[in-house]
Amino acid sequence: MAGRRKASGTGRHKVILLGEHAVVHGTKALGTPLDGQVRVEIDRQAGRPFTLAGIEGDTVGQALEQVVRQAGLEPDGLGVRVEIGLEAGAGLGGSSALCVALARSILALEGRAEDRQTVVELAQAGERVFHGNPSGIDAWLAASSTPALFARDVTPRDVRVGRDLHLAILVDRARSATSRMVQEVAERYEHDPEGVGRLFSQIEDLVLEGAEAVRTGRVEELGGLMSQNHALLGTLGVTTAALDRLVDLAREAGALGAKMTGGGGGGAVIALAADRARAEAVIRAVGEQAHRAFTARIAASEGKT
Numbered sequence: 001m002a003g004r005r006k007a008s009g010t011g012r013h014k015v016i017l018l019g020e021h022a023v024v025h026g027t028k029a030l031g032t033p034l035d036g037q038v039r040v041e042i043d044r045q046a047g048r049p050f051t052l053a054g055i056e057g058d059t060v061g062q063a064l065e066q067v068v069r070q071a072g073l074e075p076d077g078l079g080v081r082v083e084i085g086l087e088a089g090a091g092l093g094g095s096s097a098l099c100v101a102l103a104r105s106i107l108a109l110e111g112r113a114e115d116r117q118t119v120v121e122l123a124q125a126g127e128r129v130f131h132g133n134p135s136g137i138d139a140w141l142a143a144s145s146t147p148a149l150f151a152r153d154v155t156p157r158d159v160r161v162g163r164d165l166h167l168a169i170l171v172d173r174a175r176s177a178t179s180r181m182v183q184e185v186a187e188r189y190e191h192d193p194e195g196v197g198r199l200f201s202q203i204e205d206l207v208l209e210g211a212e213a214v215r216t217g218r219v220e221e222l223g224g225l226m227s228q229n230h231a232l233l234g235t236l237g238v239t240t241a242a243l244d245r246l247v248d249l250a251r252e253a254g255a256l257g258a259k260m261t262g263g264g265g266g267g268a269v270i271a272l273a274a275d276r277a278r279a280e281a282v283i284r285a286v287g288e289q290a291h292r293a294f295t296a297r298i299a300a301s302e303g304k305t
Contacts, residue, residue, distance in 0.1 A: 006043040009104025011097035013037065013086045014141035015167070015261045015270050018229050019207040021185050021236060023135045023150060027204035030159065030211050031137050032147035032298050036086035038094065040101035042109055043079050050075035054082035063126035067099055070125035071106045090171045091262020095130040096138035099123035119143045132179040147298065149211045162217030165298040168255065168271040168282035170246045170290040176265025181238050188237065196236070203232050223256025223272040230259035238264030246289060253285035254278050
């Protein structure tokens with residue numbers, strides 16, 4: 001085998017600020033990577049089977065094998081060890097972070113140049129096993145360090161951040177497979193293309209306004225757009241009573257706005273606060289109602305916006 005014997009790579013968790021589900025059907029979405037990461041260490045040794053440590057599940061193994069094959073390698077002889085960063089299965093992009101981390105480690109193992117597009121293409125092979133018809137936004141964000149405006153089949157556009165964004169992230173106890181939720185929305189769209197299409201269009205309008213609000217630092221406006229997006233996702237049928245309650249409690253605790261993030265049917269709520277102290281106040285007020293709660297900061301971009 002050519003190349004190195006050992007290598008490692010990382011991928012970031014993410015949140016969708018605006019636009020999930022609609023983005024699968026061709027509209028735009030706005031997301032941002034988080035500081036939390038998944039780390040993968042890979043080594044190879046001829047004559048042994050593909051091994052996986054630090055994470056379990058047949059689907060995980062199948063997804064990672066697809067990433068390996070997409071890179072032109074065979075899984076046999078490779079050993080993969082995974083260190084999970086944040087919550088898995090909570091709409092925080094754990095699968096995409098894992099696939100990106102593996103893609104980077106494979107490129108390093110082979111001594112191949114790493115660029116974001118190549119990493120994303122490799123990661124998407126695994127994401128298709130996890131999610132069936134992923135838009136690609138999760139993988140792009142997992143390979144990035146800045147928010148991005150994303151649409152399928154269009155090169156994503158990085159979005160400058162005019163003012164620090166402070167989020168309270170509230171992880172629900174319930175989990176739901178993103179692939180199932182995506183399929184349910186697709187079925188709704190098939191049965192009612194006009195009505196669901198209007199919802200997608202309304203969501204995209206919020207996305208475009210939200211990207212400009214992020215760029216110019218208008219966090220109060222962004223919060224309102226997030227709450228509107230949550231209501232539209234409710235109309236699509238992907239929120240739950242528990243997620244709705246977390247959104248309501250976060251807003252009552254002083255959040256500028258809140259919404260579910262990710263596939264829905266469970267997962268997590270993100271609440272935007274005016275500053276770190278108020279994000280922490282939301283956690284104190286609502287955290288006990290969640291499985292896990294923590295704050296996140298998306299730093300303002302350097303230089304002029």
